[in-house]
Amino acid sequence: MRVLIVRLSSLGDVVHAAPVLGDLHRAHPGAQVDWVVEEAFVPLARSLAGIERIVPFALRRWKKSLGAAWPEWTEFWRSLRSVRYDAVLDLQGLVKSALVTRAAVLAPGGRRYGLANRTDGAAYEPLARLAYDVALAMPPRIHVVDRSRELAARALGYAVEGEPVVPWRPPPLDPQDARWADPRDVLLVHGSAKLVKLLPTAFWSELGRRLVARGAQPLLAWGTADERLRAEAIQREIGGSSAVLPRLPLDRLAAVMLRMGGSIGLDTGLSHMAATLGRPTVQIFIEDKAWRAAAYWELRTAVVQASEVALPTVEQVLQAWERVA
Known part of the structure; x- marks a missing residue:
C-alpha cells in the first residue's frame, strides 16, 4: 500500500x-x-x-x-x-x-x-x-x-487504538548545538503569529528571573525578526544565565529540545514539539483552545488556561512547572 x-x-x-x-x-x-x-x-x-x-x-x-x-x-x-x-x-x-x-x-x-x-x-x-x-x-x-x-x-479501514504517539527520530546532536542541550535549560516560547495569544514581555521577564533564582537557564526562542527583538529585550531583563537561542533548523532543534530540561510556552508549534518529545512542558493557552490542541496524553505536560477575565499569572505557571519538572 x-x-x-x-x-x-x-x-x-x-x-x-x-x-x-x-x-x-x-x-x-x-x-x-x-x-x-x-x-x-x-x-x-x-x-x-x-x-x-x-x-x-x-x-x-x-x-x-x-x-x-x-x-x-x-x-x-x-x-x-x-x-x-x-x-x-x-x-x-x-x-x-x-x-x-x-x-x-x-x-x-x-x-x-x-x-x-x-x-x-x-x-x-x-x-x-x-x-x-x-x-x-x-x-x-x-x-x-x-x-x-x-x-x-x-x-x-482500521480502528484508532491507544494514546497518540509522535514518532520522533531526530538526528544526533550537532556538536555546535551542544551548548544549548543542557538539562538546566528551560525553553521559553513567548512568540506567536497571533497577537491575541501574546503575553506581556514583563510576564516573561519575571518568569525568567524566577527560574534563574531556582538554578535554571532560560533560553528564548524566536521565529521572526520581530520575535527576535522581543526575545533579546526579555533576555536583557532576565539577565543571569539566560540566552537567546539561535534559529536552528527544526531537526537540529528537536535534537536540542530532547536534551533540555523542558519548555514553558504559548500554544504554538515549539510548545507542541516539546510536549510530544516527552520533555517537561507547560502549555499556556490564552484562547479557549486547550480542549482541542493541548498534549492531553503526555504525562509530563501541564496546561494553564486563561480565564475569561484574567490572564495566567507567573505564580500559576511556576506551580504548573513544579508539577511536571
Whole structure:
C-alpha cells in the first residue's frame, strides 16, 4: 500500500498530524507513506519515523514571484505525480491542500479522502471537499490530533487504538548545538503569529528571573525578526544565565529540545514539539483552545488556561512547572 499524507502547515499542525504515521504502520505493516509539506517544515518531517518520501511545497515563497518560481513549481508537480497512490489523505481541509490532493495520481482502485465539515476552532474551506472521492464527517467538537487519526483510520479501514504517539527520530546532536542541550535549560516560547495569544514581555521577564533564582537557564526562542527583538529585550531583563537561542533548523532543534530540561510556552508549534518529545512542558493557552490542541496524553505536560477575565499569572505557571519538572 502506498499512501500520501497532505498536511502542508503549520508547525504545530504538522506535529499534531504525526501520530497518524504510527497508527497507519501498525495497521498496515509495510505500507509506504509519503508526505507533502511546506518547505520550512521539511526538516521536521525528516525527524519523524515512518515517512518514505517528503515532497516539499513552497507556495508561500512561490506566490511572491511566480515567474522566477516556475521551474520549482513544475518540478513539484512532476515529483508529486511521479508516484501512484492507493490512498491520498488531506488532513488540512483547505483549498490549497485539496488542490494538491486532487493533483496526486491514484493507483487503480485508489481514492482521495478529506474532511466533510468544519470542526470547532479549526480552519476549513468548504470548496475543498470537491477534490475528494470520499469526504468524511467528523464530530464538530474534536481534538485536532484525534481528528487526523480518525480520518486516516476510517479511510484505511482500521480502528484508532491507544494514546497518540509522535514518532520522533531526530538526528544526533550537532556538536555546535551542544551548548544549548543542557538539562538546566528551560525553553521559553513567548512568540506567536497571533497577537491575541501574546503575553506581556514583563510576564516573561519575571518568569525568567524566577527560574534563574531556582538554578535554571532560560533560553528564548524566536521565529521572526520581530520575535527576535522581543526575545533579546526579555533576555536583557532576565539577565543571569539566560540566552537567546539561535534559529536552528527544526531537526537540529528537536535534537536540542530532547536534551533540555523542558519548555514553558504559548500554544504554538515549539510548545507542541516539546510536549510530544516527552520533555517537561507547560502549555499556556490564552484562547479557549486547550480542549482541542493541548498534549492531553503526555504525562509530563501541564496546561494553564486563561480565564475569561484574567490572564495566567507567573505564580500559576511556576506551580504548573513544579508539577511536571
